[in-house]
Amino acid sequence: MxxxxxxxxxxxxxxxxxxxxxxxxxxxxxxxxxxxxxxxxxxxxxxxxxxxxxxxxxxxxxxxxxxxxxxxxxxxxxxALPGLPVETPACSGFPLGAGCAARGTVARAGVAWEIPPPGHAEALGVAPARPTLVHHYWSASADGRESRTAVTSFSPVALAEVGELSRYRDRADGTGAAELRRAYDWMRRAGLSLHHRDTITRLAGTSSVRVTRRVHDQYARPLEITELVTDAQQDVLVYEFTVPAAV
The missing domain is CATH 1.10.10.10 (Winged helix-like DNA-binding domain superfamily/Winged helix DNA-binding domain)
Incomplete structure (x- = not known):
């Protein structure tokens, strides 16, 4: 300034x-x-x-x-002005893969307080056999040709820093619907700068690919890991991003 x-x-x-x-x-x-x-x-x-x-x-x-x-x-x-931050891509919502789902897609989401999937705990700083907030997402296109399954584990840092996430602990029984599409916005509002690293791997012998997203803050502290498996029934996986003009 x-x-x-x-x-x-x-x-x-x-x-x-x-x-x-x-x-x-x-x-x-x-x-x-x-x-x-x-x-x-x-x-x-x-x-x-x-x-x-x-x-x-x-x-x-x-x-x-x-x-x-x-x-x-x-x-x-x-x-607190209305509208998205000017630098926020329109398809960067949470979880990975949900924001760009095709029209007519059927989707379900929920959160649970549970032991994270193998590999998540150590990377996120969660003690062995200790639970954390885990988000589950599933979607399928209207024609049934494409399905997506995503599992996200949040770190102790994310839960400590982001009040909107920590409040889910008491109602994370895995049965109710969960609306976490603004999770990244909540993190940013908590003063965290987000660095995303996405790795795409084709699953041998299948038409599916796995996209692994790791997010950390400006202090290199891990915030979340999402593993998305998508069965696209096609040779190319396309992610489309739109960055709004600054007005």
Whole structure:
């Protein structure tokens, strides 16, 4: 953020300084300088950026919170404007493979508090034979030609940092429907930068492929592992991504 000073933007007659700062900050949220869902800089940084006191920044944030444009939790404040973050691909939803399912697809999803699949526990830092939050997903195309099965295990770090995920523990009995399509957005709102690494392997002797996604944060801490097996009945597996324009 480039530093500004109070002299750059003269006060309108009778306009409180904090209201002008709120207007400027809202403008930066709208133009994508601070993308929706991203954490805002701290009060000290905002005060330096706008050339005002921290108390003025605090009043400006309170005004935006009152209007529902900024939300604050124990990890700080973030933009709460409607719409996806400008850099978020339209098909990057959770779980892997679900966001780009064909129209008419039948799908089921649920969560369970259970021992993760072999190989997941060690990679995620889950103690042997200890349960964690595991998400199960299944879908099939309307014509029955394509099916997808995905199993996701979340790490202790993800459950500790992301309140929306941790709240599933008490109701993760595997029987109820689970709506975790915004899981990655929840992680980002918790201040985690996400690095995805997808590995695609063809299963010998079958028409299926396995896609393994590993996600870690900016501190290289593992967050989740998803294993997707898809029977596409075709030679090419296509993942399509659309990145919305910044408006």
């Amino acid at each position: 480039a530093r500004t000073t109070p002299h750059d933007h003269p006060l309108a007659e009778g306009e409180p300084l904090y209201r002008r700062i709120a207007t400027q900050l809202l403008g930066e949220l709208h133009d994508g300088t601070i993308p929706p869902g991203e954490r805002l800089p701290g009060e000290r940084q905002l005060a330096e950026h706008f050339g005002v006191s921290r108390e003025t920044v605090r009043q400006a944030l309170q005004l935006l919170r009152r209007d529902g444009l900024v939300a604050t939790d124990r990890r700080g404040s973030h933009a």
